[in-house]
Amino acid sequence: MNLDLSLNPPSIPISGPPTPSSLFDKDSSNLLEQQIHTLHLNDTHSSSEELTATPAPENPIAVAFLPNKGRCYLATREIQPQERIFVAESFGTTMCDPWLDCGICHDCWGRIPDRKAQIRLPRKPLSSTTLTVGTKKNPRSKKTESTVMVFCNETCLNRYGPLKADLICKVEEKIRRSWDIKQAAGPNGHWRVQTTIQPSTLIAGAGAATATLNSEASAPATHYSTLIPQALAVASTPLALSKLQDQDLTLFLNCVWNALDSLVAEQESFIGTLQQQQQHERLEIASGVPDKRAEALYPMLAKFLLEGNCKATIGSKTSDDDCETIRLLTDILYRRQVELDQEVAVHDTRETAEDEQDQEHGPRGVQPTFADLCSMQSNELVLFRQQLQQDADERTGAENEADTHLKGSKQDRTGPWRELLSILPNHLLSCFYVYLRIRDAYLLLDIESAWSPAPRLSIDSALFRNILYREVANSFGIRDSSDELLAFAIFPRASYFNHSCRPNVEKRRVGRHFEYWSTTTIGENEECCISYGDINPGRIERQRRLEDMYFFRCNCLRCIEEESVDNQ
Numbered sequence: 001m002n003l004d005l006s007l008n009p010p011s012i013p014i015s016g017p018p019t020p021s022s023l024f025d026k027d028s029s030n031l032l033e034q035q036i037h038t039l040h041l042n043d044t045h046s047s048s049e050e051l052t053a054t055p056a057p058e059n060p061i062a063v064a065f066l067p068n069k070g071r072c073y074l075a076t077r078e079i080q081p082q083e084r085i086f087v088a089e090s091f092g093t094t095m096c097d098p099w100l101d102c103g104i105c106h107d108c109w110g111r112i113p114d115r116k117a118q119i120r121l122p123r124k125p126l127s128s129t130t131l132t133v134g135t136k137k138n139p140r141s142k143k144t145e146s147t148v149m150v151f152c153n154e155t156c157l158n159r160y161g162p163l164k165a166d167l168i169c170k171v172e173e174k175i176r177r178s179w180d181i182k183q184a185a186g187p188n189g190h191w192r193v194q195t196t197i198q199p200s201t202l203i204a205g206a207g208a209a210t211a212t213l214n215s216e217a218s219a220p221a222t223h224y225s226t227l228i229p230q231a232l233a234v235a236s237t238p239l240a241l242s243k244l245q246d247q248d249l250t251l252f253l254n255c256v257w258n259a260l261d262s263l264v265a266e267q268e269s270f271i272g273t274l275q276q277q278q279q280h281e282r283l284e285i286a287s288g289v290p291d292k293r294a295e296a297l298y299p300m301l302a303k304f305l306l307e308g309n310c311k312a313t314i315g316s317k318t319s320d321d322d323c324e325t326i327r328l329l330t331d332i333l334y335r336r337q338v339e340l341d342q343e344v345a346v347h348d349t350r351e352t353a354e355d356e357q358d359q360e361h362g363p364r365g366v367q368p369t370f371a372d373l374c375s376m377q378s379n380e381l382v383l384f385r386q387q388l389q390q391d392a393d394e395r396t397g398a399e400n401e402a403d404t405h406l407k408g409s410k411q412d413r414t415g416p417w418r419e420l421l422s423i424l425p426n427h428l429l430s431c432f433y434v435y436l437r438i439r440d441a442y443l444l445l446d447i448e449s450a451w452s453p454a455p456r457l458s459i460d461s462a463l464f465r466n467i468l469y470r471e472v473a474n475s476f477g478i479r480d481s482s483d484e485l486l487a488f489a490i491f492p493r494a495s496y497f498n499h500s501c502r503p504n505v506e507k508r509r510v511g512r513h514f515e516y517w518s519t520t521t522i523g524e525n526e527e528c529c530i531s532y533g534d535i536n537p538g539r540i541e542r543q544r545r546l547e548d549m550y551f552f553r554c555n556c557l558r559c560i561e562e563e564s565v566d567n568q
């Protein structure tokens, strides 16, 4: 979901961009806990303190905290109408699927004037590896064969980062592969999810496999056979889930996602990696060569977890929307890895600090970091609650289809998972699917040793959640002059602009930047707000839209004024 944009070009010079404080460190594993702590701390502020922005004389705006809206931008001085107050840089972008090969540049999102001079990626034919599960060879879809990235010219490609572009094309190829789960599950199938082995023998193996398959060694995790009862002790019905306070819901979700990671690690440890033959030779596993087993691992996990439990289609193909999400995640993970590696040589050319003026697209803002992205507001809990409600609404008045289906299905082999899966909203199960898809793609690239020369990426559920639920309702739609949605991008430092139904700031896209311009005189310490889309309808309709799309009840001055008039 995205915030709407306006697309007018700039005409006057820039003031320096503000630097919002980063509340979180780069270790993603405890970000959720830290976020709760931070919000708790913020709750203890007095309102007079909260309304004072930290002075930053060179910047016209600074981040502050408002009790009923969270963080916001306040003016640090009087701002005149038509001042450019901020330039935002993205940290993660993804082109919408229909535009992948339609002459829109992946870097500047402009229409490519010279179609003959454009650069189309991948340049070389895609990997010859047969990406099928089971014995049947699946013909490549047209999507896989088509170009996945187009750039105006070398300048745009270099700014985007050729290594990253190449990597995203490789990932795209993997996520488009067909998951033929029926074939994989047959008697001659390559892999079956096994959950009958004693947990005590698995925990060490699971940790070892994770350490091998992911670049960061992780401590052996708690096994799902412990985590699932823990989750169900917190809530065992959708109704109980809907009543949980934030802290308990976070605990519940942590148990669920950690349980998924534990299952994934356990199954990976059965396969082992190519270097861990002894591990899986000890265990009785289905026949097949290791790489075939690995190819079948994630499709089978999806079948095990989702089939019969999820109303969303767990198809053999990844939906276009899911591909968009995975490209965005990969872009972000790539940039995070570059930060972690601090490999200047591999770094995109656009990242040089002294290059503050882009000849084609005007001035640049401060380059955001992964920590900036992690300090954005996570919408995981509100989204979860909304999805629970939606599922409940769908069930009202009709037979509880999901439950009937479960009871009559052959899903009993899911054992301890069954009860847990049956109470989760469908949307969360769809997120599992995207998570398994991305892990599948990365595992195949591991097996093919296909990362180099780009940095090797890995993901676990904590990282996945940290990124995914910050993208939700926080990413910006990139539109062309006819309002066509071309792409999505995350602008971490721009995400502190709150909404107002009477905004005093407007966004303008200039190439791949966003610029923020005052539309009126803004007094010192006054809040600077943009609008999240259409502000023309009446108050009730405006508020309903914001609640549905962005999960909050609007507390802007206009709504407060109109509400008090309505109540008189």
Ligand SMILES: C[S@@+](CC[C@H](N)C(=O)[O-])C[C@H]1O[C@@H](n2cnc3c(N)ncnc32)[C@H](O)[C@@H]1O
Binding pocket: 068, 069, 070, 071, 072, 376, 377, 473, 474, 495, 496, 497, 498, 499, 500, 550, 551, 552, 553, 554, 555, 556
């Ligand atoms: C893009 S973020 C803006 C920054 C956010 N306040 C923060 O602390 O990170 C959007 C969120 O800010 C809050 N918000 C923005 N505009 C608001 C408004 N007019 N009334 C109430 N809350 C608002 C809501 O929580 C919303 O989900």
